Amino acid sequence: MxxxxxxxxxxxxxxxxxxxxxxxxxxxxxxxxxxxxxxxxxxxxxxxxxxxxxxxxxxxxxxxxxxxxxxxxxxxxxxxxxVVKVGHIVIDGMRVAVAVLHDHHNLGKKILATVLRTSGFEVIDYGHALTVEELVSNVERDSIDYLMISTLMLPAALHIKEAVKGIKERSPATKVLVGGAPFIFDDELWKEVGADAYGRTATESIVKLKHMIKEAE
Ligand code: B12
Missing domain, CATH: 1.10.1240.10 (Methionine synthase domain)
Structure with missing residues (x-):
């Protein structure tokens, strides 16, 4: 009905x-x-x-x-x-991580991790409210290939610039994708913070990610 x-x-x-x-x-x-x-x-x-x-x-x-x-x-x-985890084929050897920088809005990140997992990626979830130094160290330690940073507050989004700088110095091969409300409000912001790509939705992140993987091959 x-x-x-x-x-x-x-x-x-x-x-x-x-x-x-x-x-x-x-x-x-x-x-x-x-x-x-x-x-x-x-x-x-x-x-x-x-x-x-x-x-x-x-x-x-x-x-x-x-x-x-x-x-x-x-x-x-x-x-x-x-939005449950379903059986899937893991896309081998790809190290993908998700994190919320500075702020506590974790729902988008949670959805992002689930959608990535259901699409076959193994995902490391670094949690939320991370400092720039915590994020950069984690990425370096785990040799992350693709890092998804979620922020919902503008001040937190602006901190991504500092994080990207650290990541590019300490793990130059890592690609950074960003998303969350500030990037939806301003569709040029992802470039300003130095990210490699931006996704409006978790579903779009898969398209962007697969495109980047293909380009890197
Ligand atoms: C729910 C909510 C809260 C909840 C959070 C609960 C939780 N556990 O997450 C609570 C009540 C705790 C909260 C608190 C606050 N909030 Co609040 N909150 C929201 C609200 C209404 C919805 C956010 C949400 O969960 N959306 C649903 C999820 C599914 O959407 P999403 O996160 O955007 O994620 C999707 C996409 O963006 C994308 N995505 C997300 N991340 C990424 C990353 C990548 C790489 C990719 C590709 C895609 C992607 O995929 C997701 C699914 O498709 C927003 C309004 C809004 N427009 O977003 C305000 C909002 C984010 N909050 C805001 C504010 C100001 C606050 C507070 C400061 C309020 C206060 N005075 O205390 C605090 C700060 C808390 C903190 N320190 O972080 C402002 C931020 C304004 C700004 N310019 O900075 C907003 C925009 C509200 C507004 N219009 O003013 N909030």
Missing amino acids: CLFLDLDEAVERMKECLLAVDRTGAFDIVSEFLINLDGSLLVDDLIMPALEDIGESWERGEVSLSQVYMSGKISEEIVDRY
Whole structure:
């Protein structure tokens, strides 16, 4: 049974459930989405737009930070339950790592790691709130080929410049891909911080990554 007519309506209803901390309602919408629409679009077309809208409402002072926090928590539960790790063929010998530099917004990074794993990459997750020095040392220690840095706050995004400088000095072969809200707001920012590439969504990161691997062959 189709309970919502289109995607916009689904996003709007998801936003309402998240802000009302209506966990059951949010999970019901996900179930309807999975019945009626392509499951691979769950994050990019339902969860992300709802959270982006909530972020904008918070900026306008229309919702509280605790509502933003609980929206993030419920979304994380949805991702944990539905964006599951599936059996896959590991793309051999490629060392891929994900990390959130400085800030604590870890949901995008978590999705990124899951999507990469389901696409066949073995992924090292360095976690969130890393300092530049921690990130650069980890990359050097693990001889990472491709590093995915996620940041959702502009000051954190600007620190990537320092991180890229350190990485290029200490692990010159490592390629750096960046993503997160500041790069969505300003599509030239990835060049300013010295990254090798940028991805708008976790799904897009796969396309970019595979393209870079092909170019390096
Ligand atoms: C949920 C949320 C929170 C939650 C975080 C919960 C968690 N565990 O992650 C909580 C409540 C804790 C929070 C706190 C804060 N937040 Co907040 N938050 C958000 C919100 C609403 C959604 C973020 C999110 O989870 N989105 C969903 C995920 C799936 O999307 P995503 O992270 O963008 O990831 C996708 C893509 O971007 C991409 N991607 C992400 N990373 C990468 C990396 C690579 C390499 C690639 C290829 C792709 C990629 O793939 C993902 C999936 O497709 C955003 C609004 C927004 N527009 O993003 C604000 C937002 C990021 N927060 C903001 C702010 C200011 C804060 C606080 C400072 C508020 C405060 N005064 O305390 C604190 C700071 C915390 C800290 N020190 O880090 C601002 C940042 C503004 C700025 N210019 O810097 C935003 C933009 C809200 C706004 N519009 O003002 N926040």
